Amino acid sequence: AQSVTQLDSHVSVSEGTPVLLRCNYSSSYSPSLFWYVQHPNKGLQLLLKYTSAATLVKGINGFEAEFKKSETSFHLTKPSAHMSDAAEYFCVVSGSARQLTFGSGTQLTVLP
Amino acid sequence: KAGVTQTPRYLIKTRGQQVTLSCSPISGHRSVSWYQQTPGQGLQFLFEYFSETQRNKGNFPGRFSGRQFSNSRSEMNVSTLELGDSALYLCASSDGGGNSYNEQFFGPGTRLTVL
Numbered sequence: 256a257q258s259v260t261q262l263d264s265h266v267s268v269s270e271g272t273p274v275l276l277r278c279n280y281s282s283s284y285s286p287s288l289f290w291y292v293q294h295p296n297k298g299l300q301l302l303l304k305y306t307s308a309a310t311l312v313k314g315i316n317g318f319e320a321e322f323k324k325s326e327t328s329f330h331l332t333k334p335s336a337h338m339s340d341a342a343e344y345f346c347v348v349s350g351s352a353r354q355l356t357f358g359s360g361t362q363l364t365v366l367p
Numbered sequence: 368k369a370g371v372t373q374t375p376r377y378l379i380k381t382r383g384q385q386v387t388l389s390c391s392p393i394s395g396h397r398s399v400s401w402y403q404q405t406p407g408q409g410l411q412f413l414f415e416y417f418s419e420t421q422r423n424k425g426n427f428p429g430r431f432s433g434r435q436f437s438n439s440r441s442e443m444n445v446s447t448l449e450l451g452d453s454a455l456y457l458c459a460s461s462d463g464g465g466n467s468y469n470e471q472f473f474g475p476g477t478r479l480t481v482l
Contacts, residue, residue: 300473355471
């Protein structure tokens with residue numbers, strides 16, 4: 256069984272300040288972990304993925320995430336928020352069945 | 368390469384009717400997965416098709432069904448629609464290889480409203 260918990264349903268940051276979106280996971284297998292972003296009325300876009308090659312994963316648009324097995328965490332960070340980063344972010348785990356299990360999402364608001 | 372396409376983008380139906388949604392995966396991708404997104408339940412996995420066979424299934428009633436054609440295009444059908452079926456239905460494609468690392472590429476979704 257696998258599950259994902261996104262610890263914050265809403266996060267607000269000011270433009271130019273760091274972003275931290277928190278995610279904890281549970282998986283019976285060595286998991287694949289992903290972060291997806293969804294802009295309003297759009298589909299999901301992959302930001303980055305962890306596939307056991309390196310614990311620090313760099314993605315698109317300056318985002319990165321660090322896999323910490325001891326803490327079962329996969330938090331998403333960005334050094335400096337941009338207005339265009341405002342969207343909903345999903346932490347996702349994939350187990351042996353290739354089925355994606357989504358977290359409940361974190362709505363990121365970027366204030367001018 | 369063209370992305371994942373879904374048709375129609377918007378649908379309005381009434382309770383008791385049935386509906387068919389279509390998904391065309393990225394060229395060369397053999398796996399198509401379907402997800403339901405609602406404000407209350409979030410994103411939930413419906414099923415996955417690979418080479419015309421259902422390979423994996425989520426926890427949805429039998430009113431939800433799907434199929435995949437030889438060209439990898441997929442359809443999902445919902446019969447006897449209920450108000451609670453109102454949702455964004457997302458299709459995702461991947462190359463469907465044997466491990467769980469395969470990235471899934473999502474389409475824009477079909478917004479279904481049941482009145």
